[in-house]
C-alpha cells in the first residue's frame with residue numbers, strides 16, 4: 575500500500591498565523607516603572623499600535639507575559655489601565671505583586687525597555703455608566719480600576735470606595751498617592767472572611783444613608799458573591815450593580 579504522507583517539514587508560522595497574530599495583539603514596550611510601596615508597580619506601556627485605540631475607563635488590557643499567542647504555549651493576564659492616552663498610545667497600569675503567579679512575577683521584575691504584546695484595550699466594565707452616588711468595592715487588584723474613576727466625567731466625586739486588603743499600610747500608600755484618602759475605607763482581611771461583615775455594613779450603609787444608585791464590585795470572586803447576595807437581599811436591584819471577578823484562589827488567569 576502506498577503512503578500519501580510526504581516527508582515531514584519543520585513547523586514554521588505560516589503567513590496566515592503571522593497575520594492573525596498581528597491583528598489580534600499589539601506590540602508595546604514598558605517605558606516607565608514606579609514601585610509604589612513593596613507590593614505595587616505602576617507601569618507605563620507604550621506602543622505605536624496603541625495610538626488611536628478607543629478606551630473607556632474600566633476597560634482592560636491583556637498582557638501576554640510569555641509565549642507567542644497563536645504559536646503557544648503562552649500566558650496572558652488581565653489588567654485595567656488607570657489612564658490611557660490614545661494620542662501617544664500609552665497605558666498606565668497599577669499591578670499588584672501578590673507573589674504567586676507569572677503576572678505578579680512580571681510586575682515585580684519588569685523594567686523600562688521590556689517588550690510585550692497586548693490584547694485590547696477591550697471591555698470589562700464601564701465606569702462612566704456607574705451613576706452617582708456610587709459605591710465601589712474591591713481589593714489590591716482593583717486599585718487601578720478605582721483610580722480610573724478619575725478619567726470619568728465626574729471623577730472621584732460622589733464615589734465611596736471600600737477595599738479589603740492584606741495590609742493597611744501598603745494600601746494606604748496607594749490611596750494617598752492617588753488622592754483617594756478622603757473617599758476610601760480600608761478593611762483588613764481576617765481569618766474566615768470575618769471582615770466581610772463590616773464591608774457588608776459599609777456597602778448597605780452607602781445605599782441607605784448616602785443613597786448610592788450604583789455599586790461596582792471587583793476583586794476576589796467569593797467576596798463579590800457574598801456582597802452581591804447581601805445587597806440583593808436588602809432590595810438593591812441587579813441593574814444597580816456591576817460585578818466583575820478579578821481573581822479566585824486556586825484559579826489561574828481569570
Ligand SMILES: Cc1cc2nc3c(=O)[nH]c(=O)nc-3n(C[C@H](O)[C@H](O)[C@H](O)COP(=O)(O)OP(=O)(O)OC[C@H]3O[C@@H](n4cnc5c(N)ncnc54)[C@H](O)[C@@H]3O)c2cc1C
Nearest residue numbers: 653654669670674675676677678715718821823824826827
Ligand atoms: C478584568 C480584569 C481586570 C484586572 N485588573 C487588574 C489590575 O489592574 N491590577 C491587578 O493587579 N490585577 C488585576 N486583575 C487581576 C489579575 O489579573 C489576577 O490577580 C491574576 O490572577 C494575576 O495573574 P498571576 O499570574 O499573578 O496569578 P495566576 O497565575 O492567575 O494565579 C496564581 C495563583 O495566584 C493567586 N492569586 C491571583 N491573584 C491574587 C491576588 N490578588 N491575591 C492573592 N492571590 C492571588 C490565585 O489564586 C492562583 O492560585 C484583573 C483581572 C481581571 C479579570
